[in-house]
Amino acid sequence: AQSVSQHNHHVILSEAASLELGCNYSYGGTVNLFWYVQYPGQHLQLLLKYFSGDPLVKGIKGFEAEFIKSKFSFNLRKPSVQWSDTAEYFCAVIDTGGFKTIFGAGTRLFVKA
Amino acid sequence: SQTIHQWPATLVQPVGSPLSLECTVEGTSNPNLYWYRQAAGRGLQLLFYSVGIGQISSEVPQNLSASRPQDRQFILSSKKLLLSDSGFYLCAWGGVTDEQYFGPGTRLTVT
Numbered sequence: 001a002q003s004v005s006q007h008n009h010h011v012i013l014s015e016a017a018s019l020e021l022g023c024n025y026s027y028g029g030t031v032n033l034f035w036y037v038q039y040p041g042q043h044l045q046l047l048l049k050y051f052s053g054d055p056l057v058k059g060i061k062g063f064e065a066e067f068i069k070s071k072f073s074f075n076l077r078k079p080s081v082q083w084s085d086t087a088e089y090f091c092a093v094i095d096t097g098g099f100k101t102i103f104g105a106g107t108r109l110f111v112k113a
Numbered sequence: 114s115q116t117i118h119q120w121p122a123t124l125v126q127p128v129g130s131p132l133s134l135e136c137t138v139e140g141t142s143n144p145n146l147y148w149y150r151q152a153a154g155r156g157l158q159l160l161f162y163s164v165g166i167g168q169i170s171s172e173v174p175q176n177l178s179a180s181r182p183q184d185r186q187f188i189l190s191s192k193k194l195l196l197s198d199s200g201f202y203l204c205a206w207g208g209v210t211d212e213q214y215f216g217p218g219t220r221l222t223v224t
Contacts, residue, residue, distance in 0.1 A: 009154060032211045044157075044203065044215040051210045090156060094211045099145060099164065100172065101213060103157040 002027045006091050006104035013081050014112045021076040021107050023091030033074040034092040034101070035065055039084075047089070050074065051096070061085070083113040115140035119204050119216035127224055132177075132191040134219050136204030139185065145207035146187040148179055150200045151218070157203065163187060199223045 007022035025031065032051040038044045048059025055067040065076045074091060091104040116139040126132060138144055145164050149157040159172045161179035169179050176195050180188045187204060199222050205213040 004156075034212060036213070043217055044151075046212050046214070049210060049212050092213075096211075098211075099162050099170070099207075100159055101147075101211065102159075103149075105154060105156040 002093060002095070002100075002102045004091050004093055004102050004104035006089075006107050008107050009105065010108050010110070012110045012112065015083055016080050017111075019076070019078040019081045019085070019109070021089055021091075021109070023074045023076065023104060024072050025074070025091075025093040025102070026072065027093060027095060030096045031093050032096055033065075033067055034094075035059065035063070035074070035076050036090040036092060036103075037087050038090070039087045044090070047076075081109075081111050083111050085109060086111045115206070115214060117204060117206060117214060117216040119202075119219055121219060122217065123220045123222075125222045125224060126194050128196055129193050132189070132194050132198070132221070134189040134202055134204075134221075136187040136189075136216055137185055138187075138206050141185070141206065143184060146181065147205040147207065147213065148187065148189050149203040149205065151203055152200055160202075161189070194223045196223050 003026045005024045034049045035047040037047045050057045050067045058064045063078050067074050088106045088108050090106045092101050094101040118137045147162045148160040151157050163181040178190050202219045204216040
């Protein structure tokens with residue numbers, strides 16, 4: 001069965017620190033990959049997605065993620081975080097042609113001003 | 114642009130009472146629709162999805178059911194709520210590259 005593992009449940013950073021959130025998935029076929037973000041008091045929303053092409057994808061607010069197929073990984077990065085990046089981040093995967101998106105357990109990021 | 118509505122925003126119900134949560138989508142036709150339950154520290158659990166009117170797939174055996182009476186309406190129901198049904202329920206529709214667009218959610222507390 002498909003699964004998604006997010007390495008850290010809670011991360012605390014100071015402003016301007018670099019961020020990398022780990023995500024690994026288990027599935028042998030072709031997948032589409034996503035990062036979603038939920039800011040305090042807001043809807044869960046799409047941050048970025050990979051479905052083909054360049055494995056380095058860029059999303060909103062300076063976030064990027066790299067798909068490494070050999071490692072089944074899709075880690076999220078940001079060179080310099082801001083206080084406004086405080087949120088919960090979810091990695092997700094779906095096999096192409098399927099209907100069921102599998103979500104990781106989420107990582108709560110707190111950025112200290 | 115597409116918009117997704119859920120109501121109510123919060124709900125407190127006694128054990129054994131019925132449940133009906135509604136989700137409607139605007140600005141798109143024949144969307145794939147989804148119900149999720151979000152639990153703290155456990156991510157999102159897919160409960161049901163629908164690819165068309167009257168077509169419901171259940172992912173988890175449980176005390177809940179879903180219906181899709183109209184193209185852009187998706188309803189989550191229960192005949193008798195359990196304490197374990199408490200949680201945050203999210204409705205979503207699926208985009209062309211399988212991304213999900215989520216509604217604001219309903220916080221259900223069963224007492």
